[in-house]
Amino acid sequence: MAPALGAIHGAIEGVDQHRDRPSGVLRLNTSLGAAQLVLRPLILAYLRRYPGMKVELVTDNALIDIVAGGFDAGFRLAETVPVDMTAVTVIPAIRSIVVGSPAYFEGRVPPRSPSDLKNHTGVRARMASGAVYRWEFEKRGQAVEIDVPGDLTLDDAGLIHEAALEGVGLAYVTEYSVRDDLAAGRLLQVLEDWTPSYPGLQLYYPGRRHAPAKLRAFIDMARAYAKTAA
Template sequence: MNRSGLIELEAVVAVARRGGFRAAARDLGMSSSALSHAVAGLEARLGVRLFDRTTRSVSLSAAGEQFIAEVAPALSQIHAAIENVDQHRERPSGTLRLNTSLGAARMILSPLILEYLRRYPEMKVELVTDNRLIDLVEEGFDAGFRLQESLPADMIAVPFSRTIRSIVVGSPAYFAGREQPRVPADLLRHVCIRMRMSSGSIYRWEFEKRGETVEIDVPGVLTLDETALMHEAVLAGVGLLLITEDLVAEDLAARRLIQVLDDWTPAYPGLSLYYPGRRHAPAKLRAFIDLVKERSR
């Protein structure tokens, strides 16, 4: 099959996997119009409609379902063969697609991503942030970063940061005229900045001391779902915030923020790189794994 035919097959599988042209186009690094043209070209040659399209949705036709069931495994084998040949390449090239949370992305950007691009100028990196835990294979990613406690059991993990600590902080302006909390239950008498998770639920603050664990549904007047906004709000004195220690280290040193409940916020296992357990990892991923091991702390 010529290269254009392979692109058409990849386009059809991507649209079926993502349920739409826009997301599939992002995965493949194509424009939506180019992707639509590729799918239409294959449909024209086959003489059948692979997708039922409306103004709001795209779904596989009966012919499309049969076609995907037979083509997707073969396309996976082609990709595996390409990756196996790639083992013999001296320097990695291509695009490395990584998925992680926004907070983790800030931790890995400079020591890993930028260093990787410096070492391997033929490489490109696409770093996608998402708070939900996704299926790497299904979404077309090479690897991801998550907290060790959140890793899927069927993935290979490479630890990066040894520990992470979430701490409770507030601004001097917030504490003016207020008594600092001494135990987690005291938070019920304070104003807190609440966090909405990707599932839609409100995060319950977790604490631990000498084996005793406590979860608090903290009260507050402001609920946010993005760390940078929460950081801005706590500096403005809106309320108390539970946040990763590394993100506010400079604010603590400059006394822009005050830490409380120190003895109730122990460190926990940190970030790990994780990736599917394939027989052979492609050269681009092997090089990145080696860098993670080198820079682990």
């Protein structure tokens, strides 16, 4: 039965590869943080351009085998993309920054170096492995990792963002995710000179076989978006 199903799937995929118009379901895997970066500019834009398409986006902070998982493609930070995959850079550089609300800073001296964080409260992040993330800093070649003290530990970037807005503590977040809050003054940035950018986000997919029309169209949109994000 399994070989027969495989043959049927292969036949369907073969037909789809020769269609000019994308059709079917595009299955994507990514982390939650990356999903927040690409949902509006890429995935929703893709659905608007191709009304007959469906997209299934699965978020998983653990890096998985997208082929074994039945996914067409995935989004990950450039440094974590498997070497046997073909990759397209979507966002050239990403920067993680430290932010806090004006209410949090009332009566507190803002940190001037990472070592000052021992006197502050952070909203801690738990990774998929179960370990608590140590905030990473770098300046003039000096790299530092800090286990920031705090009473609240979360495993979702959106919740960490919300907690920072509520003044619970400082948060280590992507600059992109809080740009509106920084512009409006709802959050303030500190330690700016200690948080350089790092290699950004890539769309990756198996390169050993011809991509179906639905994926080719998405790759084209990703390349076009990358030019605006550069």
